[in-house]
Amino acid sequence: MVFVWEDGDLNDEQIDAIEHEGSVFLAACPGSGKTRALTYKIALELSKLDSKRHWVIAITYTHRAAEEISERIERLGVATDRLWIGTIHSFCLDWILRPYAIYHEKLQNGFRVVDQHETEVILDELCGQSPHQVRALDCRYYYTTAGCQLENANPNRRLAALSVLNQYWQHLEENRLIDFEMILSCAYDLIVSQPSISILLASLFRYILVDEYQDTKEIQYNIIARIVNASGGNTRIFIVGDPNQAIYGSLGGYAMTRVDFAALAGVDIVEKSLASNYRSSERIVDYFSAYSVVPANIDAVGAVREFPSLISFEQEVNQQELDDEIVRLIRYNIETLGIAPHEICVVGPQWIQLAAVTRRLVAALPEYSFDGPGMAPFSRDQDNIWFKVSRLALTRPDPQIFIRRTRWAREVLDHLGSAGVDVSKISPRDLLRICNGIDITVEDGLEYLELFFAELLLVLDVDLELFPALQEHYVAFFERSRVQIQRLENAGVQGVSSVAMFRRVFATRTGITVSTIHGVKGAEFDTVIAFALLEGMVPHFSDPNAAESASKLLYVVASRPRKNLHLIAEAGRINGIGIPYEATQVLAEHDFAYDAFNEAG
Template sequence: MFIWKDGDLNKEQEAAVMECGSVFLIACPGSGKTRALTYKIAQELSRLGTQKTFVVAITYTNRAADEIRERVEALGVDTSQLWIGTIHAFCLEWILKPYGIYNNALKHGFRVIDIHEREMLFEQLCAPYRAEKISIFDCDFFFTSEGYRLCCLDERKHLRVRQILIQYFSTLRENRQIDFEMILFYAHKLIKFNKNITHILSMLFSMVLVDEYQDTKEIQYAIVAAILKAGESRMRAFIVGDPNQAIYETLGGYPIEHSDFEAMAGIQLKQMSLTRNYRSSEKIIHYFSKYKVYPSEIESFSASKDYPSLISYERGVMKADLLEELVRLVRLNIESLGIAPRQICIVAPWWVQLAGMTRHLVARMPEYDFDGPGMVPFANNIENFWYKLSKIALTKASPGMYVRRLRWAAELLKDLTAIGVDISALTAKSLLRECNAIEIEESDGLRYLRSFFEDIFAALEIDFHLYPTLDEHHEAFFQSSQARIDKLKKDGAEFIGDIVAFRKVFQPRTGITISTIHGVKGAEFDTVISFALLEGMVPHFKDPNGQQNAKRMLYVLGSRARKNLHLISECGRHNGIREEYKPTRQLASCRFTYNATDGS
């Protein structure tokens, strides 16, 4: 049995972890929900009485999955019976791949297309309707258990978009392809019409844990609930999240009510909470709490509780002077307040605002590095074999990375086996040794990866061109990556194709982080600096529930900061019809005594 030391968990965390039944846990920002999840997983793994059952943990991102797995391993607990990843990865691994033969569209095999391939197909299908101003952005959709819903808020375009989607789905079906959203559609369809699937899965899993439940879609709830319902008393659930941080509503995410999930899953969940914030100063908590939508309790237990936080709001900066204002605030925090560069994050609502600004910041402050999730220079498709291999190619052998890289190598061998490649002479360790032996002198990131991929397969004496899946994945990876680099360079990030930028993707951040509000969710920094906080951007001008979602975004933004928070609604930024954007209403109307940062 896994046992922790006194003081590892507070009373709220310990109560949630020790609860024998199913739990519905509402956790405020910085409350240690990841720690509670980690210890719960460790405890459940140590309780497994057979090697035939698994603990399943569903996270919002792959990065979160890696972090939690490594934390569990650091506790000395065997993770061989832990499956952890996103809901899309779960549906692929446990539903589509083993049971796709029961669906006519999947039974002859399928490939998941990446974002670039998706966009190229939509551009082709939208081309005849340019006069009607139909673009690929109008074609976004998400699935519910009843069918798909359009993300386009202009109802005048709906008829044409639905016609385009009919062609889109037909083309994918002809090519035996599915996109990211269709993973959920087919998974739900399979379990709906094949009840034995959920019964089998419920026998395999002892517990399902769901992180960030407030960003979960209805169809995702339906899939998880169906498995829990089939498990009856055999399975338990541990559902964690914060309804105040539900900022993915336009993509179908929403915080389900406790009672609704109970009814859907056919189980009882004990509602519990984590109310102690270990991240932010009392002043920061007081500020972001003003944007709460859900009435939750938050109490500061941070080591920085009494820190004299600077919280500023600037509405008079002109767009032309924005760069100098950002430089001033960065230097103020580093030089006067002693904040490390890696503990500073610059945030804007949209990546298009950040790309050009990043280029100018790099030029103005060459002494600092800049990192960011929006600056990933190659295609991020977790199902693409070459993306998985790039993780090993772009990271160096070191004691701290050994376990992670060994796990990646094992995943690659599993993929090769599924494709039909003979790997009987290989182990994860031997594959890793072959990768570590490759030395390439190349400054261009894509050329480096091409050379690495060729060298490793030459060393393994495997011609990957003989395997259609590997060949298709290879072409898709490089086409998508080149398109992404071209786009980022066009937006102003000329440095993005360099091998240095490639290597940063899988390294801990060392410089100032650049991120969108959605991208910064789940992270924390000593100082957060945000600009373009303007009505029409926060909230988005097409958001029908804009004011409530603006509050949630400001709540997320403010709660990322430990010590200092600087907010800017600049002047002189115009929309497509030359109207000037005004400050975000929820921000402008907030009653708070802000600090001056100019020494006045």
């Protein structure tokens, strides 16, 4: 039965995009219901599949987005057994690398993906051995179809960085390892060298949907386009994003035009748009629209359209007073304006600033809890099977999340099967029953997981030593988790190793969120407080397109809140060569009637 939505679920713009039979290139402004449109499009195309061998593929920028969309589709009552959804890296692993590794020289004898922590450890060691002054930061890179590109290396250190990278790649190859960037490179190699892969995948995929296209890399566009091209018009594409939020340029992300992608994929694509903002007040919309790089007419049409938003910009506060200012703003929003703590987000440009600020906020506001991706007390490598098992271990049976836990169980069984474990007689519900029956009564989070995993393996009759891939994931999960716990404890976070803290990772958001600008993209809150909006940080000092990047970063920050926005460019920070940071130029030059309420609260 074809999926039908209720009247009022979608506006005319969304319906026009969703009902289009061909391929669509959809530009969606912040708060325009982009995720809703994507969700309903997926549900519609799933309901129209006429063969059990066909799939709908949805590629999201983050695992969080994939999880949110999956849950929304499940709530619509549409079966998701023919939906694959995840990041481009997970897509390449599941559909290209694992099935066809035998055809790639680097992968044919087996491989394991190293996480960011392992990469940093290896690079730090190699940089320490280098006779040149080179840092792991200088060695960050990404691939294009033409080869390796360094991210932001100091020009004087490029040759030294490449020398270290060559040693790094050699180390990975000798140990049958690949990193996240090599996932894309190897997938592209296979797609190019084995055209039959694209032809086979194209015969399976009826629709490929891509979220956040503006942050997609050139090599990713090419992987997707080759599959679409091989379909002869049978695989259609639905691409959604906002070029004004293209903030991953230093990592190789960019907003390809409709014309260029159509030519690359060999398909006709119509361009459509969503220009109605349902999230924010008119004042917030007017403010962030001023930072548009690509012209966009955005209309505030939501329930808070006429809300009298507070928008403040503070340049006088000193770095030493920053914590007090953030605490004041948090208290004012909660105690005077009635904003719920979980609807407040504190944003900084980098985790290095956030870690110190978070430690002091936790101490200054003991009555409130704090949440954030960087505050998870264990490894969140989404492609590690033990992270997937931890989701079942740390969530309790609850009818409201039964479908979600069933999906997680299916993912665990799929991963076990790909590692060689015979799971043919175990259903996702069987696995849930097994997990629900495991009773561990210890207070330490890592000890809890170790005992839980051991009990699960015992019940499944799986000897970890007989499955090297599972064992390697196990070691990596716990090593990374111990490092993460130590980092948080060093930052002053209390109770980080407890089971209760571990369970909070998968619980509904309850505390004040702490995030980087890049990490907050896609989220929304009633109030956003952003600090360190300083030239050299926003944008990064090595960014060759500084003004444009600053505008896009500010656009993202300012479009997150529904109601209130507080911007801080604190004085007193000094860069590495002793020069004081100044407010981000694009921000300082924005002529706006900011609210001043220093005496409030």
